[in-house]
Amino acid sequence: MSAQPLAESTVQSVDWLAIAPPTITAGVALVVLVADLFLPEPRKAVLGWVSVAGLAAAALMLLPLLDGDRSTFCVAGRAGACSYTADGFTLAIQFLVLGGALLAALLSVTNLDDDRRRVPPGEFWFLLLSSAAGAALLPASRDLATLVVALEVASLPAFALVGIRHGDKRSSEAALKFFLSSVTATAVSLMGISFVYGATGTLYLTQVAERLPHVDGQLHVLTQTGVVLTLIGFAFKTAAVPFHFWVPDTYVGAPLPVAAYLSVVGKAVGFSGLILVTVIAFPSYADVWGPALAVLAALTMTVGNVGALRQQATRAYSAVRLLAWSSVGQAGYLLVPIAAAGYADDPRRAIGSTVAYALMYAAVNLGAFAVAALVGRGRPLNRIADYRGLYAANPLTALLLAFFLLCLAGLPPGVIGLFAKVTVFSSAVDAGLGWLAVVMAVNVVIALFYYLQWTALLFRAPEGETARHRVPAPLTAALALTGVLGVALSGAPQLVLRFAATGLF
Secondary structure, eight states, X not given: OTHHHHXXXXXXXXXXXXXHHHHHHHHHHHHHHHHHHHSOGGGTTHHHHHXXXXXXXXXXXXXXXXXXXXXXXXXXXXXXXXXXXXXHHHHHHHHHHHHHXXXXXXXXXXXXXXTTTTSOHXXXXXXXXXXXXXXXXXXXXXXXXXXXXXXXXXXXXXXXXXXXXXXXXXXXXXXXXXXXXXXXXXXXXXXXXXXXHHHHSOOBHHHHHHHGGGOOGGGHHHHHHHHHHHHHHHHHHTXXXXXXXXXXXXXXXXXXXXXXXXXXXXXXXXXXXXHIIIIXXXXXXXXXXXXXXXXXXXXXXXXXXXXXXXXXXXXXXXXXXXXXXXXXXXXXXXXXHHHHHTTOSSHHHHHHHHHHHXXXXXXXXXXXHHHHHHHHHHOTTOOGGGGTTHHXXXXXXXXXXXXHHHHHHTOTTOHHHHHHHHHHHHHHHHTTOHHHHHHHHHHHHHHHHHHHHHHHHHTSOOXXXXXXXXXOHXXXXXXXXXXXXXXXXXXXXXXXXXXXXXXXX
């Protein structure tokens, strides 16, 4: 008789609709992998379109989830003991992840056509979809074990994607640097999580939050060490300084669509994991992670923007390097509201500013990478100098790139970039972090210089004969989607900024 309640307590409910987005993505990945075995070489291009359709279907499955929060894989009889929760935060990040993966997939269709001899299509699509499935699972994870599994499912295929080009030493070197840094981050995170589990006796984030303040005195050092190591591990994943060293070389060595994917989806993975462990699991340690993340934010935005400022226009791959360093700087802005959450009365509301900024950044940064992919088809070295006179060769593409760069700089007509920066700035001021707001303001001015310098170059008189860029259909679709999204958000910024006002949990 005593065994019956115990058996019932281990039974977990499954809500198949809630888990549909990552499940569909993973299922399509398996379909692509098996289909690759049977399709003849000339017909393997269809795998790319199957992958695009699968990502679109997974994104559409977010719509039925908008009617309310859902939780699944819950242990019966334990309040809050659920491994998967589809709330506002989860859906916003899943939209970012699946939308970013879809746009990266459109870029990849063209890239694989141009580079089919060195990039095996079946393996590429399987790895991209597998990584996207892990990235979509992570924001819904509400226990430390699922969080780590999702993190690794998102990260491990990304290593292979970076180094997937056969015979390319630069690609292999980039993959090695990315692998070593990420494995170090994982090891540190696992050590910290094991300490937290040892001190609290639970893996569920809400239960960890309840038990941390009441840990036995003999376990205080173990608990504090676990919290610090877990935060350091996730700081690696966000490319925060001083854990950013892998970013420029990885972006340059990876195929450009993979670099675009890492710049948006890779960041979403790191930041959503960091938000979950700080705001949900470790609120009692806000006096530790709040100041630490504030310092990291200041360092990250400063180092990123100075690194971008130092790029020479004639250096090989300088355009991609500038976007890489810029992404490090943008990571610093994304850290500001998370740091502010450590000081706020309602920390979960402060997180809305990070999500709003991340959605803006994802749309315009993917657009900038799409233009870089287009220019790189004719100019493989992809130098900033190669963009001189782009308006004369392709006016619409030049205008789009100018718009994306102005959004990243926070200048009109990129209204969404301006408003997103204001919400991040306000979160720092409201939390009493005036010094961090000043550092951010200085960095915004630094970033204006290199964004405007690149923008001005697009409209200068070209040197020599202008090269016309033929835009393939998938690349056209990616440019159109990012352009329409950027313009729509600038016209109606409340579509994104409401997250900053209402919170997401």
